[in-house]
Amino acid sequence: MLTLKYIAENSEDVLKRLKKKHFDGEQLISKVLELNAERKKTQYDADSIAAEINKISKEIGSLYKQGKTSEADALKQKTIELKESIKLLEEKQNQIEATLNEILVQIPNLPHESVPEGKLAEDNHVERTGGKIPSLPADALPHWDLAKKYDIIDFETGVKITGAGFPLYKGKCAQLQRALINFFLDNARAAGYMEVQPPYVVNEASAYATGQLPDKECQMYFCQEDNLYLIPTAEVPVTNIYRGMILNENELPIKNVAYSACFRREAGSYGKDVRGLNRLHQFDKVEIVQIQLPEKSYDTLYEMVHYVEGLAEKLELPWRTLRLCGGDMSFTSALTFDIEVYSAAQQRWLEVSSVSNFESYQANRLKCRYRSSDKKIELCHTLNGSALALPRIVAALLENNQTPEGIRIPKALIPYTGFELIN
């Protein structure tokens, strides 16, 4: 969330920038300003009384030591009155802070100045494209038909075991997925990321810190017995490694990569978009996360985007990078680039990565800070991106590389799969 301080000191700027996200913050912001003023006043009053009580308590202590019990008892009476008034103030203070917090989590991050105006996906800017869209014969098959033809993904059995959106990968497709995971992890390691294996289930505090709670509860699978959530992305556990930490400036940037299975309820998405591998309840993803100094975070963002583009390039997939417009960006992001690959039989672009700079928005909830060389403590900037999500990559690979002999594996992957053709 945004810091109270920033809103209090820059409310005009906040309102102006929220408009780009098509978020009307007038009411919330003015409420924040009002409550903040009240909070300060209440705190000052309560603190003054507490100081008074502390002072008297010490006096009582020394009076007792001197044996002046009657004087001490008289002072006791005074603190009883003070305690009553402080209690009221404290209750008020707690309530103000709770309300303030409720409001703050409803205010999205401010978009970076380079975010294009716009409301819908059509308003996103195409930044770069690469690779070559293959020309497939007219009878080219979408990946769900190829999956059946070669018997490599069994959607029906997935339904039997669990339900829709939980496919069963078989044979060479299972191997291909394992190959992709290793390929992505190895590339990330070569780019300086440290691999971590996080838990796939997180507690409430973690889900809250990265912003899944309180609003997006219904997107996560929840284990009621244990009060734990299945992760929708490795971003959640990996970013939470740094929750509550004060890092030294020289430890930054922190670069982590993690493979994980991801679980998403995807409540409310149906239709042709969800056919085959396009949208699943469980999928595999390799995620890169960086914690960076504020002044360097945008350089880092561009570096991460280029890194992801490089992966698409190595997999010989046609790709394009979009700079998301204000209306299409996520709640918590300041600037997001989506990387899409072209799935030639479906003839559509599929999002395979979303790389974002959250600036200090996420770090503020995480309380992830760093101590600069001049001893000042500031919030870090956090960034993350998929590198990459598997199912749509698999879909594009299957469709784009189909030949009469079978499905061709891109050269860079062959050392990982151990085979050149799915047939």
Place this chain on the structure above:
RNA sequence: GGAGAGGUGCUCGAGUGGUUGAAGAGGUACGCCUGGAAAGCGUAUAUACUCCUAAAGGGUAUCACGGGUUCGAAUCCCGUCCUCUCCGCCA
């Protein structure tokens, strides 16, 4: 799952009701010393909020978390969470 022990600062560790934000040690930083280093000596070393135009300097809170007792709680009581040990079970 059963029984027990415990959670104190960057770390270790003292502290069972009254200047304890917290002894002591270690670590770290700076200074002195040195030709340079080590050792030694000295100094410093939490966070959040808040008061003050700012600095300087105050105030409040925080010894897992939440509540209670008390004029006063790291210290007593209750609840929650977590860790460890033993037993049982088990990949």
